[in-house]
Amino acid sequence: MTKQFAFALATGLLPIVASVPATSVVALLSAGPAAAQQATNSQAVRWIQVEAQPTLGQAEARARAYAGRLEGVSGFRIGGNWYAIVLGPYTERAADVQLRNLKNAGLIPQDSFIAFSNQFRQQYWPVGESTLAAAPIEEPAAPAVETAPEQQTETVAVVPATPTEPVIVIQEETKREALASERALDRDARKALQVGLQWEGFYTSAIDGAFGPGTRRSMAAWQADKGYDPTGVLTTRQRAVLLDNYQSVLEALGMAPYEDQTAGLAMAIPAGMVEFDRYEAPFVHFKTKDDNDVQLVMISQTGDQNTLFGLYDILQTLEIVPTGGPRERGKNGFTIEGEDDKITSFTQVKLVDGTVKGFTLVWPKGDDKRRNLALRDMKASFASLGSQALADDAGLDASTQSLDLVSGLEIRTPERSRSGFYVDGAGRILTTIQAVQSCARVSINDEFDANVVATDDALGLALLEPATAQAPISFATFLAAEPRLKSDVAVAGFSYEGRLSAPSLTYGTLSELTGLNGESELSRLTLAALPGDAGGPVLDAGGSVMGMLLPAGGTSGRTLPADTNFAMDAGTVAEFLAANGVATNTTDSVTSVDPVELNTKAADMTVLVSCWN
Structure with a gap:
């Protein structure tokens, strides 16, 4: 039930308007038990129920607060193990008038209602008393309430609209x-x-x-x-x-306690915003209510410190955990905070009772006040219920399996991924400018970040430098001699944009040593490349680099045959690198190696370049 005005009453934030003077009650009670019983028998008894609480402790505290502000407060146990707080007893007419007056004055919740004696069981407030036998108040009096200025809490005038239905007007205090x-x-x-x-x-x-x-x-x-x-x-x-x-x-x-015996955890959750959806190990998924975009995921699995550390890495690959924000990992737990232009995310995980348990709360950006209020209670109340945890296969039989999902949660994916290759022993990388345009972050092989240090828009080239020192196993040796027309070539690249863990070799033919319009810096290749191959090295039969594969359609606005591709030749690439301080290895030798060795050379020098936003 709505308790916003009751909350103010309980903390003493609303004034007392005693529509029924204590003398009226005394007069009725002084007639003795017989008179009281006679009054009860001769009239229908009514009560005003203002609240109900689920525990005796809470109900006693609320009854005590009401009793300090209003006349005739009692408490009774009712059905379903609830504890009611009531005012009365009244006659039927008096209850209706008093209910209206107290609501108008804002002294009781707007959803307060009339209740009957037969709905009540044991009385718990006032302690040791029995008000069920009390004579009902016949008519609330409506005098003006005035106090001395030194003691006045608020000036209250009760102006009768009719002789029996007063209207209460409350004026502001000095x-x-x-x-x-x-x-x-x-x-x-x-x-x-x-x-x-x-x-x-x-x-x-x-x-x-x-x-x-x-x-x-x-x-x-x-x-x-x-x-x-x-x-x-x-x-x-x-x-x-x-x-x-x-x-x-x-x-x-709607913050409310939540216990999940299957997952072995308990905490307060914003029940007005989310509700349980499903298990999908190691997660307990809650779905949003009313499209408010709040998302809650609880975490529960059996494990040790290795499990904890592995989860720490996995969670940071998920869409619900943005990359921006602090992270802190200790030996027995971690927290991850993330924020982007749409959401804020908080994750707390602990190693406890031989299990790894925690939660992730995702909240829409810009609603920080409500989010902080909910998160405060969630962090304070989170607890393990023992060694019980979700089974490793919980919910997985009905789940949707996908490379882009981890137990029902989307993995964060780059905006695009292309190929590149090492050009020197310091780990600098050549790639296509298309791969790194408008990127908040550029990663290499999903392992380390790189910075763009030089670009050439006309040539479509970009030079990257690793953010941390690298020592590549192999780097490019550029072919200085002119390659043989119609010779076999291979492009090393991440054709499927990182879905495969290693680069692929796509074989084809060197069809022309210029572009379609006679561009001397281009070579035309006939091979079936994919978008992910762009930026990869074009190799001759001996593994020397003949150039860099350009994105499809990059040289004209025309639609060309699917197997038509272009490469920036080795000489032009070497000039670009030299102009930016990179000394390259070159060779005039045109040799041939077996496919296994060629594949090894390609894999050692080729990298996945990913653009993140």
């Missing part, structure tokens, strides 16, 4: 009156106000319930922002507004 009502707040209520101010972004100090200069400044800033007089002391109504905003967010999140 600063002096606000201070007086504030003094009635207990420490928890004061802390709740600081939490609300912190949520609104006006308070950054400790939540201690002490209203010092920092709290006063934050109150004044909040008042100014909301158009109130910035006195630094919140009135009763302002306190209610502040916590009503905070409480409405809590209700939208």
Whole structure:
């Protein structure tokens, strides 16, 4: 049920409007048990149920809070092991009037309703009393409530619209009156106000319930922002507004405890945003509600430190874990934070009870306040329920298997991948400019990053330098002699853009030593290359580099036969490299090696160049 006004009541943030004077109750009770019983028997008894709590402890705390503010608070156990908090008893007419008055005044939740005695079981509040036998209040009185200025919490006028149905009008407090009502707040209520101010972004100090200069400044800033007089002391109504905003967010999140015995873990989850979907080991998948784009994945598997470290690496390949953000790995756990232009992601995993357990929360970018509120409770409440963990095959029989998925989660993939090759012993790499255009990051073989240090748009060439020192097994030896027309050639490249772990050799023929328009720096090849091969070395039969394969269609706007490709010749490539400080190895020898050796040479020098955004 909605509790936003009840929350304000429980922390003392709304005033008391006693529509039924204590003298009325005393008068009825003083008639003795017989009179009370007679009244009960002669009229239909009604109660106003304002809340229900799932545990006795919570219910007692809420009943105690209501009893400090309203008359006639009782608590009864009801069906389903719930504990109701009620006001009464009343006659039927009195209950209807009082329900309307208290709702209008904002003193009870708007979903409060009329309840009946036969719905109640054991009474738990007040302790040791039995109010089921009490005589019902026949008619709420409606006098004006006035107190001395020194004690006044709020000026309340009760103006009867008719002789039997009063209308309550609440006026704003002065600063002096606000201070007086504030003094009635207990420490928890004061802390709740600081939490609300912190949520609104006006308070950054400790939540201690002490209203010092920092709290006063934050109150004044909040008042100014909301158009109130910035006195630094919140009135009763302002306190209610502040916590009503905070409480409405809590209700939208629906933070609730969640236990999964199959996965052996427990934590609070934003049940208003996500709900359980399926198991797909080692993950417990939750699906988003109402297209809010919030995603939750719990993690549970049997394992040791090696399992933990392996998971740390795997998670960082997933789309739900953006690359930007801090990472911290210890011997018994890790955290990963990620952020891009669409989402923010937080992952926490621990090695506990012989298992690896944790969670990843994904939240839309720009909704940091709600995300931080949910994440705070999730991190604080996360717990292992023992050695129980998801079976290694849990849910996998019904899952969708794909190279782009890890247990139902998409693997982060590059925007494009092309080929390149080492050109010197320092690990510098030549590739096509197409491979590295507009990239936030360039990786080599998915193992290390590289920086673009030189490009030539006209030639379509790009020179890369590894971000960390590399010592390649082999690098290119360029053919200085003119190759023989119609000779056999091979292109080494990652034809399938990294799906295969090693480069492929695509065989073809050197068909022409110029481009279609007579370009001297180009060679025309007849072979069936794929987009991923672009940037790869073109090799002669002995493994010497004759040039670099250009992207298909790069030399004209025409559609050419599928087996027509072009390479930038070795001489032009060597000139580009020399102009950028790379000394190349060359040879005039035209030899031939067996296919196995050729394949080894190609594999040792050719690399996968990936563009990430």
